[in-house]
Amino acid sequence: MSEIIYDVMIVGGGHAGCEAAWVSSQFGLSVAILTMPEVPLASTPCNPAVGGVGKGQVVRELDALGGMMGIVADRSAIQYRILNESKGYAVQSTRVQVDKDLYSENAEKLIASVVNIDVIREKVDSIARDGELFHVETSNRSYRTKKLVMTTGTFLNGKLHTGEEQTNGGRVDCNPSKGLSDLFSEIQTLDKRFKTGTPARLDKDTIDFSVMVAQESDGRTRNFHLNHEPNKRFVDQVACHLTRTNENTLGIIRDNKERSPIFNGQIQGIGPRYCPSIEDKAFRYPDRHSHHVFVEPEGLNAQTIYPNGVSTSLPKEVQLEFLRTIAGLEKVEILVYGYAVEYDVVDTSKLNTQLEYIDVPGLYFAGQVNGTSGYEEAAGQGIVAGINASLSVLGREPLHLDRNSSYIGVMVEDLVSNKRDEPYRLFTARSENRLYVREDNSVLRMYPFRKQLGLYTELDKTLDSFVEEFELLWDMAKSYVYKANPKNKEYFKEMGYGTLPANTFMFELIKRSQLEPVETLEKELLNFGLSFREDVVRTVAISLKYEGYIERANFENEKVIRLSGKKIQWQQICDSVNISNECRQRILEVKPETFGGLQKIDGIRPATLAYVAGNLL
Numbered sequence: 001m002s003e004i005i006y007d008v009m010i011v012g013g014g015h016a017g018c019e020a021a022w023v024s025s026q027f028g029l030s031v032a033i034l035t036m037p038e039v040p041l042a043s044t045p046c047n048p049a050v051g052g053v054g055k056g057q058v059v060r061e062l063d064a065l066g067g068m069m070g071i072v073a074d075r076s077a078i079q080y081r082i083l084n085e086s087k088g089y090a091v092q093s094t095r096v097q098v099d100k101d102l103y104s105e106n107a108e109k110l111i112a113s114v115v116n117i118d119v120i121r122e123k124v125d126s127i128a129r130d131g132e133l134f135h136v137e138t139s140n141r142s143y144r145t146k147k148l149v150m151t152t153g154t155f156l157n158g159k160l161h162t163g164e165e166q167t168n169g170g171r172v173d174c175n176p177s178k179g180l181s182d183l184f185s186e187i188q189t190l191d192k193r194f195k196t197g198t199p200a201r202l203d204k205d206t207i208d209f210s211v212m213v214a215q216e217s218d219g220r221t222r223n224f225h226l227n228h229e230p231n232k233r234f235v236d237q238v239a240c241h242l243t244r245t246n247e248n249t250l251g252i253i254r255d256n257k258e259r260s261p262i263f264n265g266q267i268q269g270i271g272p273r274y275c276p277s278i279e280d281k282a283f284r285y286p287d288r289h290s291h292h293v294f295v296e297p298e299g300l301n302a303q304t305i306y307p308n309g310v311s312t313s314l315p316k317e318v319q320l321e322f323l324r325t326i327a328g329l330e331k332v333e334i335l336v337y338g339y340a341v342e343y344d345v346v347d348t349s350k351l352n353t354q355l356e357y358i359d360v361p362g363l364y365f366a367g368q369v370n371g372t373s374g375y376e377e378a379a380g381q382g383i384v385a386g387i388n389a390s391l392s393v394l395g396r397e398p399l400h401l402d403r404n405s406s407y408i409g410v411m412v413e414d415l416v417s418n419k420r421d422e423p424y425r426l427f428t429a430r431s432e433n434r435l436y437v438r439e440d441n442s443v444l445r446m447y448p449f450r451k452q453l454g455l456y457t458e459l460d461k462t463l464d465s466f467v468e469e470f471e472l473l474w475d476m477a478k479s480y481v482y483k484a485n486p487k488n489k490e491y492f493k494e495m496g497y498g499t500l501p502a503n504t505f506m507f508e509l510i511k512r513s514q515l516e517p518v519e520t521l522e523k524e525l526l527n528f529g530l531s532f533r534e535d536v537v538r539t540v541a542i543s544l545k546y547e548g549y550i551e552r553a554n555f556e557n558e559k560v561i562r563l564s565g566k567k568i569q570w571q572q573i574c575d576s577v578n579i580s581n582e583c584r585q586r587i588l589e590v591k592p593e594t595f596g597g598l599q600k601i602d603g604i605r606p607a608t609l610a611y612v613a614g615n616l617l
Helices: 015-025 055-065 069-076 100-112 247-255 278-284 316-323 375-393 407-417 442-452 458-479 486-495 506-510 517-528 534-562 570-575 581-590 595-600 606-615
Strands: 004-011 031-035 049-051 077-083 093-098 117-121 124-130 133-138 142-150 159-162 165-168 194-198 201-203 213-215 240-244 292-297 304-308 334-336 339-343 363-365
Touching (some): 004 015, 015 375, 049 375, 055 069, 055 407, 055 442, 069 077, 069 375, 247 278
Parallel strands (some): 004 031, 004 142, 031 117
Antiparallel strands (some): 049 093, 213 240
16 A cells, blocks of 8 residues: 655644644645544543633634634533633633533544544554655554654653552553654653643532532633634533532541652652642642632533542542542542553753754654643644644745744743753743733734734634724724813713813723723723624723733833843742742742842743842842
């Protein structure tokens, strides 16, 4: 049988792989996803949720770039929430709980609808360069491809741990992949392995939800995909629930420390400090016994419940014992036990900003194989790798998402600038420009990058229309003046806008501190009899509100560059409540004497630098 030659082949059918394939197909190229037979496309092996703080922004960036995650998430979402709603718009983020099975089904349907994507369910045996092509060998046949995108997730030399039990695999009930050096001799992984984990899955019929706090789906939360009606719900909505651990819970965990693979030396991999297991919490915070447990369904028809917040690799009997101390879980039964997984990761300092391996042109890496965590981070890398692999096939200039304009750009630059020493997760604080890099203005931020691709789909028509409306309404807000005449003064009083002592521009009204900007702009447009897209109105109003803050933040960030030689008091910085625990730990390890030394600490957050520069120097 003759070999098939593809333009772009993706190894791995997770979120990174699907995004890479989906966007590559838009260039009219021949694309293949090579994935393990037993693993569904875009599966959600940990918590079936999309979005979250910093992550919701990524999903909207993906959507405006032409990605698929927002489409699939909307069609599979069973609960919607706006996180950080009590805080400013810059850090508000959308999070949806999705139906685990439905999510993969919708992803499969979407990929299957594209004629130039082949899905090949075979296990890779070896990869080699063959001139300008890559030769991919499976147990069934050989393939060749011009560009190769590796999105193998946690499957490289994956090993699962539940107490003393150890099995090979990238996730429960799945086989592992070979090590990367076995698949492709030219690539080396980090000399350290990473670890992630997941909690037990609980039988919903054995849970007493009545003693927990219900969290209903929020009808105001907007869908991710631009071409979906903002508040349309595609499937039935359900509640999630909140309960807490207690002193008995943590006591059982502490009494079994020697049986925890994390603490007895069985696991050597490095886990994420920002998303710790319940064992980590028990020993990191010895005086704290109450931790949130979000009890979340895995689907409308699923029997399994995901207890978010109690990820564990303790022995099975210990898992059941500590779970039954939690309110509402006193009679709970476990359907799938929690576990930790160790896996190999690539040295991302060997990648360029297109996520291409510098020493092997045409080879790209994206997703958890790059040492990241989270479906959204994986998808963001997948679209970057897919776009740039496609542009390279076409002989065009690469796309670079800069960190000032996108969270995806922040993540990519963070990844390729340093050798990873722990799993990477996006936070809003990682961006120097987070007042600008918001959910509401994702279209404006991504529009220039999407235009660079030279594509014109239904999405592009929507983007063009959005930007045109935005510019029209922005110009109106900047130019329209309320004359300080008796009629307008009375109108301001009636509307609760405050006084009108002098002629006032509409944008000045929107910025008034006592007014909600979106609501105010909506009222004014209604008064004028004008109709704009709901999302456009929201973006204009929030952009006007933040305009001055962004200018001030940019000034502070410019100061950061000039202040490298300034002496600092590291203890004073660590004592500040404005410094994250992660940054505090890193500063205590290094004890930098200058601001430049603080800047050079791997993993220090831009928000920390901006705070120190603006307040402690």
